[in-house]
Amino acid sequence: MERIDPTPIAQALLSAPGWARAGLTAPYASMREDAALELANAIIEHRHDLPPKIDDGQLGLAL
Numbered sequence: 001m002e003r004i005d006p007t008p009i010a011q012a013l014l015s016a017p018g019w020a021r022a023g024l025t026a027p028y029a030s031m032r033e034d035a036a037l038e039l040a041n042a043i044i045e046h047r048h049d050l051p052p053k054i055d056d057g058q059l060g061l062a063l
Helices: 006-015 018-023 029-047
Strands: none
Touching: 006 029, 018 029
């Protein structure tokens, strides 16, 4: 059986939004579930080299 290299997974987790990493320790189950899904999506995007998902509800900052 081939062993999975944990390095890309760690990189994907570290590139995930901070709220998702911190959200795993939230006192509310719904927040923990949302955070876990966000982290899972970060791993999938990183694994398949997909562009980051852009949230249409997020306001852009003028530079």
